[in-house]
Amino acid sequence: MTSAPHPLLATARTLADGLLAPQAARVDQEGVPVSHIEAIRRSGLLGVSAPVEYGGAGAPDTVAREVQEILAGACCSTWFVQTQHHTPVRMLAQTDLPVRERLLRALATGELLAGIAFAHVRVFPRVPVRATAERGGWRFDGAVPWYTGWGLNDVMLLAGVTEADEVVFAFTEAREQAGLRASEPMRLAALTASRTVSLALDGLWLPDESVVLRTPQKQFALIDLPRNTNASPAVFGVAYAALRVLEDAGEPETAEALRGPLDEVRGQAYALAGHPVPHERVAERLALKTRSYDLMRTATTAAVVAGGGRATALDGTAQRLFREGMFLLVQGQTAEVRRAHLEALAKS
Incomplete structure (x- = not known):
């Protein structure tokens, strides 16, 4: 390990050695338990990259990478559920829109756990999820092929693409609601334990106050490039x-x-x-x-x-x-x- 010592690295290793690795075989067969998520919430790891003024650790990216490495090596299913959380935190930290004050502290402290529903934006020019301005907010229609952590996450960061090729990112509760329906959990060759589902969107309406980012698709692709390469x-x-x-x-x-x-x-x-x-x-x-x-x-x-x-x-x-x-x-x-x-x- 090459990064400078940081208290959260010791926390991650303690959690990995004492809980995640010893139970990884059982989790692989039975699913990520709520108790694992609660342990991660209490650990402070969900705020590793979050601003200190919002209750996070404000740790450098070198530490954040090493924390993810430690957790994945101990229990990849648990790692995969919690790793979804960190992109919404970073996006909230970079915006000055009202949703920042509503959600960032709760996500930084682990009070709330976030999931992500925007990988489908990467298949552009196909548009699996369309976002349409409507009634002081946004209507989302289409299908999210993959959503991880269903039943474990509190909120999700959803994205859709407009007719003008603008990507709209907005938060909503991670539960079935009017216009949002989840499939049964997928059975996969690996990480079935991560509670991954697909989502059907049929007129899901979210207010403007839930939006964290609106950006041209080309700009999003540039921002997203290092996450994939x-x-x-x-x-x-x-x-x-x-x-x-x-x-x-x-x-x-x-x-x-x-x-x-x-x-x-x-x-x-x-x-x-x-x-x-x-x-x-x-x-x-x-x-x-x-x-x-x-x-x-x-x-x-x-x-x-x-x-x-x-x-x-x-x-x-x-x-x-x-x-x-x-x-x-x-x-x-x-x-x-x-x-x-x-x-x-x-x-x-």
């Missing part, structure tokens, strides 16, 4: 967890051989994530992202191989990490990321 801390968290499984299986030499390249790519990826112009050096970001995928895949495969047949038992850590790694290959994927990854695989 930077290597995810979760990839490193799962990869390092697989190395620990290797060590426990009596294969420290294999673990050590993989740790060096992993440390190197992690250092390069995190340094680039901190670049002052986040939408520059995209090709380099994508190269590091695909390299991190390669190393995670190698580490999780090695953990399964070292465990032999017993590694395939549903309570086995190796197979769970392997499946979580598969999920991370496509989490937040865009057409640009997919093409870069496939080209890298074709050359390997």
